[in-house]
Amino acid sequence: MAAIELINLSKSYTSQWGKKSIALNDLNLKIEDGEAFGFIGANGAGKSTTIKIIMGLLKASSGTALLYNQDVKTPTARNGIAYVPENPLLYDYLTPLEILKAGAQLHRLKTNDLHRHCLSWLERFDLLHVAKKQLRSFSKGMMQRTALAHAFTIQPKLMILDEPFSGLDPLGRKLVLDILAEYRQQGGTLFFSSHILYDVERLADRYALINKGKLETVHKPSELLNNETTVLITSSGEMHAMGMESQGLNRWKAEVSRANLWSLIEQLKQSGHQIHEIRSISTLEQTFIASIEAQKASYTTSQKSA
Numbered sequence: 217m218a219a220i221e222l223i224n225l226s227k228s229y230t231s232q233w234g235k236k237s238i239a240l241n242d243l244n245l246k247i248e249d250g251e252a253f254g255f256i257g258a259n260g261a262g263k264s265t266t267i268k269i270i271m272g273l274l275k276a277s278s279g280t281a282l283l284y285n286q287d288v289k290t291p292t293a294r295n296g297i298a299y300v301p302e303n304p305l306l307y308d309y310l311t312p313l314e315i316l317k318a319g320a321q322l323h324r325l326k327t328n329d330l331h332r333h334c335l336s337w338l339e340r341f342d343l344l345h346v347a348k349k350q351l352r353s354f355s356k357g358m359m360q361r362t363a364l365a366h367a368f369t370i371q372p373k374l375m376i377l378d379e380p381f382s383g384l385d386p387l388g389r390k391l392v393l394d395i396l397a398e399y400r401q402q403g404g405t406l407f408f409s410s411h412i413l414y415d416v417e418r419l420a421d422r423y424a425l426i427n428k429g430k431l432e433t434v435h436k437p438s439e440l441l442n443n444e445t446t447v448l449i450t451s452s453g454e455m456h457a458m459g460m461e462s463q464g465l466n467r468w469k470a471e472v473s474r475a476n477l478w479s480l481i482e483q484l485k486q487s488g489h490q491i492h493e494i495r496s497i498s499t500l501e502q503t504f505i506a507s508i509e510a511q512k513a514s515y516t517t518s519q520k521s522a
């Protein structure tokens with residue numbers, strides 16, 4: 217069954233002077249249950265508008281949004297679904313423990329020991345030491361982790377996250393990425409928007425690019441792995457291997473095109489190197505930029521010929 221289905225979804229805003237602007241233009245998208253889906257787009261592309269319509273916080277101008285085959289206009293459509301907005305607003309006179317408990321009770325979570333259940337999620341998000349501290353002293357990253365812990369507490373079947381990595385430092389990002397990956401492995405469904413393309417690439421089974429309210433493409437990250445893709449390879453070894461750049465302490469690194477990867481691996485083997493990591497770099501970023509540039513170019517051409 218589809219977890220999320222958007223059918224010809226459009227949204228336009230009208231300013232107080234009567235000027236109409238289109239935020240979403242005839243969006244069609246289907247996200248299957250159990251899938252991790254990344255939603256990418258530049259500022260103002262329409263990501264938050266889409267998510268707010270799904271969550272019933274905004275009304276679409278036309279079209280339909282379904283959650284597990286139920287129209288999002290039906291409040292029960294969101295049962296068992298967690299949502300973390302881009303800048304979560306949490307009552308700052310409360311403590312994380314109070315927030316998690318209130319959320320679990322609101323969602324009528326069935327657990328033998330609510331207190332322990334909430335504490336375990338706070339521990340997972342590295343917030344146990346501040347479990348009973350008021351949120352007003354928290355940094356942006358701690359707030360974000362509290363909001364995410366709150367979402368996990370209700371054990372949702374689907375998580376809808378608007379920029380889940382925003383405000384997190386590298387350690388916080390890694391922590392959240394690991395927890396989301398684990399949630400995925402256990403069968404959870406994930407729909408998230410992000411600007412951090414590397415994280416989307418690591419977490420998403422598929423992703424969509426949205427540009428000026430229009431869906432550009434829906435891809436599997438693996439579809440991007442072509443011969444032009446740049447690949448990062450790191451190794452360790454005592455001898456210099458041709459094509460590798462020294463990182464000190466017998467560590468080496470190189471960025472090569474995918475087409476040249478196999479000959480480099482052969483080279484490393486011959487030089488007695490141990491390979492540590494091979495991963496594609498910036499592929500999503502390249503696709504994203506190329507897609508926006510292509511859109512701009514076609515717009516300029518059509519303006520000239522008009």
Ligand SMILES: Nc1ncnc2c1ncn2[C@@H]1O[C@H](COP(=O)(O)OP(=O)(O)OP(=O)(O)O)[C@@H](O)[C@H]1O
Nearest residue numbers: 229237238239257258259260261262263264265266
């Ligand atoms: N309340 C509103 N009134 C008028 N226009 C709006 C309103 N909310 C959003 N928009 C416009 O709709 C378009 C899509 O905005 P949206 O917030 O969905 O983009 P986004 O992709 O989430 O951007 P960001 O990455 O910056 O959060 C933008 O042009 C924005 O200016």
